[in-house]
Amino acid sequence: MAPIKATAVVAGLSDAGYKCSSDGAYSICTSGPASVWVLSGSHPRPPVVSLHSAGPADVASAEIAKVLPKALEIAHVNQGQKIVDWFGQQEGKTTAQLTVGDWLVEYSVEVDTEEPGAHLTLTDKLCKSNCQAE
Template identity: 60%
Template sequence: MLPDLTATQVVSALKTDGYDCTTDVAYAVCRKGITSIGVLTGTHPRPPVLSVQASGQVDVAWGEISNSLPRILELAHVNQPEIAGWFDQQKGKPIAQQAFGDWLVDISAEVDTEEPGVHLTLTDKLCKTNCQAE
């Protein structure tokens, strides 16, 4: 069981793993290839929201997230490795939601939009205040 990391520590771990990170209002956004990870910043004991997105054709975007998700979960100390397997099982579904421990996980696949891609969001169910960006 890995200890919780603050948002700052998660961003630092992502930078060390080769992600290019910038700050965008309430989120730190870390990018590598077509994948971006949004980390909601603040003073919480762990990030209230982690958002993993890949842009482009849905099959390609899904594969990109699928390949990088186990490492992202490890770097962020999300102690629910089964999320990666569940994500793989949802391929082809436009939306899905599941709870894993203290995390609520949402998937959406955008096919016929101006910005196609796949979005995976992990929300900390234990967070009580300032848990979403404005």
Template identity: 60%
Template sequence: MLPDATPAEVVSGLTGAGYKCGAEPPYAICTADTVSIWVLTGSHNRPPVVSLHATGPIEKATADLSAKLPRALELAHINPRTPIVDWFGKLGGKPTDQLTAGDWQADWSAEVVDTDEPGAHLTLVDKLCKVNCQAE
């Protein structure tokens, strides 16, 4: 079990792991290869939202996210990690799904090629957050 990490500490960890980070307020956006990780910034004890995105055909985008997911969850200090990684590995081509693991809600969506942004999206939301928990 990892201790909570502030949004700034998460971004610092992602940078240290080789991600290139920039800001698009209220998010810090960190990218490595084809995967970007969006971290909702603020003065929270831990980030209220951590969202992973990969563009392209669903199969490739899902595989790209799968490769980055365990380390991304570790860097973001999201507990528990194993149920989220296991669930993600069993999605089996579903276009949407949802999981609650500990204090986190995981939302999955896959966009088909003929949409505006084809790819895969996994958003983790801290269910304990009560103030400034979502971007406007």
């Protein structure tokens, strides 16, 4: 799939039924307990696409797993099925990392905190400037 800009990803998420709002550098699109954060900017594709869900690790990860395939498709992440398959193998882990094509994929779980949850972040390795929120 050809890369698309962050605004097109947010529009696609909105069209898919997500409720989207802007929070500084990110657009946050929520569907049920899971949210997709898209770093804004004029890059050829979003430098960061991040999925989050609150709650116990297994529940939060399951909520991310439900929306992950469609979110990757909407964001035009090539090799999305490899990411989905890999994510499905992370049960019981608190951190994991994978490189797929030009994407660095990082999974982390917060357990003994005030806001437990799971996070899956895809970072574009080709991005050279303004690649992270301040």
